[in-house]
Amino acid sequence: xxxxxxxxxxxxxxxxxxxxxxxxxxxxxxxxxxxxxxxxxxxxxxxxxxxxxxxxxxxxxxxxxxxxxxxxxxxxxxxxxxxxxxxxxxxxxxxxxxxxxxxxxxxxxxxxxxxxxxxxxxxxxxxxxxxxxxxxxxxxxxxxxxxxxxxxxxxxxxxxxxxxxxxxxxxxxxxxxxxxxxxxxxxxxxxxxxxxxxxxxxxxxxxxxxxxxxxxxxxxxxxxxxxxxxxxxxxxxxxxxxxxxxxxxxxxxxxxxxxx
Numbered sequence: 001x002x003x004x005x006x007x008x009x010x011x012x013x014x015x016x017x018x019x020x021x022x023x024x025x026x027x028x029x030x031x032x033x034x035x036x037x038x039x040x041x042x043x044x045x046x047x048x049x050x051x052x053x054x055x056x057x058x059x060x061x062x063x064x065x066x067x068x069x070x071x072x073x074x075x076x077x078x079x080x081x082x083x084x085x086x087x088x089x090x091x092x093x094x095x096x097x098x099x100x101x102x103x104x105x106x107x108x109x110x111x112x113x114x115x116x117x118x119x120x121x122x123x124x125x126x127x128x129x130x131x132x133x134x135x136x137x138x139x140x141x142x143x144x145x146x147x148x149x150x151x152x153x154x155x156x157x158x159x160x161x162x163x164x165x166x167x168x169x170x171x172x173x174x175x176x177x178x179x180x181x182x183x184x185x186x187x188x189x190x191x192x193x194x195x196x197x198x199x200x201x202x203x204x205x206x207x208x209x210x211x212x213x214x215x216x217x218x219x220x221x222x223x224x225x226x227x228x229x230x231x232x233x234x235x236x237x238x239x240x241x242x243x244x245x246x247x248x249x250x251x252x253x254x255x256x257x258x259x260x
Contacts, residue, residue, distance in 0.1 A: 069133030124240035
C-alpha cells in the first residue's frame, strides 16, 4: 500500500524531515536520525529505502542539541522528541515498538541522553561519535535498552576521553559514559583492551558480557577520525530488528563495513 499521511484536525508544527518508502506494510518500522545540521542527506535515505523503513530526521536548533552539559540551551529536547514521536505516529502508519534512534556527533550525544532518559520510547539506540557530557548523569532510567555505539580511535572532535570546549563545557569520557549506562562493571575492561590493541582494519565490535541486563550493549571501534558511515547504521538496524530481543552476542567481531 502507498504510505500516506493521516490528516489531523490541528497539525502541530513539524521541525523534522521525513521520508517513507513508495510502498510499505500497513505498519512501518522507523529509522530516527538526529543530526546537528538537520536534513536527511542521501546515504541515510538509501539505507532507509533498502530496509523498507520510514526515515525521520528531527532538526537541531542552531546546528546543535540542548542536552544536559551542552553549550546550547535552545529548548527542552526531551519534550521536543516526545512531541515529534506523537506527531509522526499520528500522521503515518508507524509501529511505535520498532523505532531505532541514531545520530552523529552532537546528534550522537543526544541519542545517548535519549537512551538514558527515554529508554522505553525506542526499540534500540545506535549513536556514532558521541557520549554523555560533563557532568555525567548519576544514573539512567531502566530498563537499559539495546545500545550499539560506534567511535573512531583518531577522533579529535569528540575524542574517546572527551575534551574541553568554550564556555567551560566539557565532553564526557566514552568509557565513563558506558559505566553510567551499565553501572554493574560489565564494560570496565574495555578501555585498557582497546588502548592496548592494534588499530582495527574495519569495524571492531565488542559485546558486553555479564551485565545485569540481558539487552545488547556493544561498542564498535574503527581506526578513523570523526566520521559516520551509513552502513554502520544499517548494521545496527538489522541487529535490533531481528526476531526476538536484541541480547548479548559473541564477545568480539571485526568486519569491514562500507556505506552503500
